[in-house]
Amino acid sequence: MSAEPRIKGWCPGAWQPMATGDGWLVRVRPRLGQLTRGQVLALCDAAENYGSGLIELTSRANLQLRGVTEASWPALMDTLIAHELVDADPEAERRPQILLALGWQAGDDTHKIASALNDRWHELPVVPAKVGIAIDAGKAPVLGDASADFRIERADSRGLLVRADGHASGIAVPSIDAAVAQLIRLTHWFVESGGWDSKRMRRHHVPLPDWAPANAEPAATGSQLPLGKYAHGAVYGLPFGRVPAKVLRDAVTPAEVTALQVTPWRRIWVAGASAAAIDGLISDEQDARLRIDACPGAPYCEQASVATQPLAEHLRGVTQGAVHVSGCAKGCARRSPADVCLVGEAGRFNLIVNGRADSTPVKTGLTETEVVAYLESLGAPHL
Numbered sequence: 438m439s440a441e442p443r444i445k446g447w448c449p450g451a452w453q454p455m456a457t458g459d460g461w462l463v464r465v466r467p468r469l470g471q472l473t474r475g476q477v478l479a480l481c482d483a484a485e486n487y488g489s490g491l492i493e494l495t496s497r498a499n500l501q502l503r504g505v506t507e508a509s510w511p512a513l514m515d516t517l518i519a520h521e522l523v524d525a526d527p528e529a530e531r532r533p534q535i536l537l538a539l540g541w542q543a544g545d546d547t548h549k550i551a552s553a554l555n556d557r558w559h560e561l562p563v564v565p566a567k568v569g570i571a572i573d574a575g576k577a578p579v580l581g582d583a584s585a586d587f588r589i590e591r592a593d594s595r596g597l598l599v600r601a602d603g604h605a606s607g608i609a610v611p612s613i614d615a616a617v618a619q620l621i622r623l624t625h626w627f628v629e630s631g632g633w634d635s636k637r638m639r640r641h642h643v644p645l646p647d648w649a650p651a652n653a654e655p656a657a658t659g660s661q662l663p664l665g666k667y668a669h670g671a672v673y674g675l676p677f678g679r680v681p682a683k684v685l686r687d688a689v690t691p692a693e694v695t696a697l698q699v700t701p702w703r704r705i706w707v708a709g710a711s712a713a714a715i716d717g718l719i720s721d722e723q724d725a726r727l728r729i730d731a732c733p734g735a736p737y738c739e740q741a742s743v744a745t746q747p748l749a750e751h752l753r754g755v756t757q758g759a760v761h762v763s764g765c766a767k768g769c770a771r772r773s774p775a776d777v778c779l780v781g782e783a784g785r786f787n788l789i790v791n792g793r794a795d796s797t798p799v800k801t802g803l804t805e806t807e808v809v810a811y812l813e814s815l816g817a818p819h820l
């Protein structure tokens with residue numbers, strides 16, 4: 438196997454790893470958003486054997502292995518393919534990613550739709566890198582804030598609809614098979630009507646075709662599953678979206694655990710988990726780290742001049758509002774404004790209040806210690 442690492446402006450995958458500050462980054466897209474217990478164990482072993490052992494969960498519900506090298510990548514790919522964590526056909530990575538609502542159970546509508554779409558996977562077109570599909574057919578849609586270009590959702594009428602991103606209403610469909618057929622047809626229409634130029638459906642300002650009347654209302658948005666224990670498993674948070682492989686291995690080691698589902702919210706569902714607390718994972722909804730977004734920062738990202746994770750940890754007890762610690766003004770970890778945003782520049786931090794990483798700072802050139810002291814001097818709990 439051979440691969441050229443992609444450096445910037447590219448959506449990496451397993452077949453197209455990306456060069457970063459700590460080596461190649463290899464991204465795994467779990468099929469149906471779920472890994473079996475055996476797959477999780479294999480992934481953890483692979484992360485340690487062929488990478489740095491660090492595993493990240495992205496805002497698109499992908500899992501990333503860090504610290505892979507040109508020398509270790511071929512054996513890593515053999516392992517990932519053998520455990521069906523990566524498709525042996527590189528073309529599969531160019532088809533849309535599928536996101537499923539957290540906590541789906543075998544036999545429910547979300548699972549049936551995903552399975553039906555999986556059977557027709559080869560009928561989906563090759564699409565621009567970030568185009569994705571959300572299957573959100575529980576009692577109420579919960580993936581509304583997740584990045585997806587085409588959605589199969591619960592309709593207000595309790596039936597199903599197919600909705601293109603950027604449209605408030607969707608196309609009513611009478612059955613699961615019809616939903617899958619309509620979705621495949623819509624993805625082809627997107628490509629054929631210029632989707633490669635607009636890149637994402639919400640930027641695709643072309644009227645929907647006559648055969649796709651968007652006049653069905655989605656059901657009212659539901660709430661996400663809070664962290665904690667449920668009848669069939671438990672929901673955990675990943676601190677700042679990353680954990681050592683050992684932590685995930687510990688989470689699935691109990692024999693009663695059957696699978697792990699990933700989400701775009703730095704949370705995982707561990708099916709069959711019987712204990713509420715797992716060392717290294719967040720199990721309390723009040724944990725301050727859930728309010729803090731931090732990108733990898735230095736030394737993991739070549740764009741960063743500051744380490745972000747230590748400051749993020751440090752700020753746990755300093756602020757009560759939403760915090761964003763960003764290695765640079767690109768702001769990968771959070772697009773929306775945060776109460777406090779700290780942005781690296783030339784080895785120091787700029788401090789922004791109520792803004793994004795590219796907003797105007799109120800203070801510049803702060804060390805980590807000065808950031809904390811400044812926030813404490815403001816009596817920052819309200820921030």
Ligand code: SF4
Pocket residue numbers: 732733734735738739740741763764765766767768769770
């Ligand atoms: S925001 Fe963070 S991860 Fe994104 S480019 Fe900047 S330093 Fe890298």
